[in-house]
Amino acid sequence: MKRPGAGQLAILAVLLVILIVTAVWAVSVWNAAGDAVMSTHGWIALGLGTFFSLLIGCGLMALMFFSSRSGHDDAADPFRKRDPPAG
Structure with missing residues (x-):
């Protein structure tokens, strides 16, 4: 099996950072709207x-x-x- 190159690792790192930032943003928005009531x-x-x-x-x-x-x-x-x- 071929090992990933430096470019592939860089893309993977950037995508992982985007995923983490998106998850943190989603949790903060979810907590900010905690007082909203849905029927x-x-x-x-x-x-x-x-x-x-x-x-x-x-x-x-x-x-x-x-x-x-x-x-x-x-x-x-x-x-x-x-x-x-x-x-």
């Missing part, structure tokens, strides 16, 4: 919105992979080299 209807709407967003996202990703495997995307590739016309 039962709000929790239901939040749960349904999350569920259907994930469902649609996973469904579209599955369609993308199935389309790619079945060859339907080949005709829409503008960078594919085409054979010259015979004649």
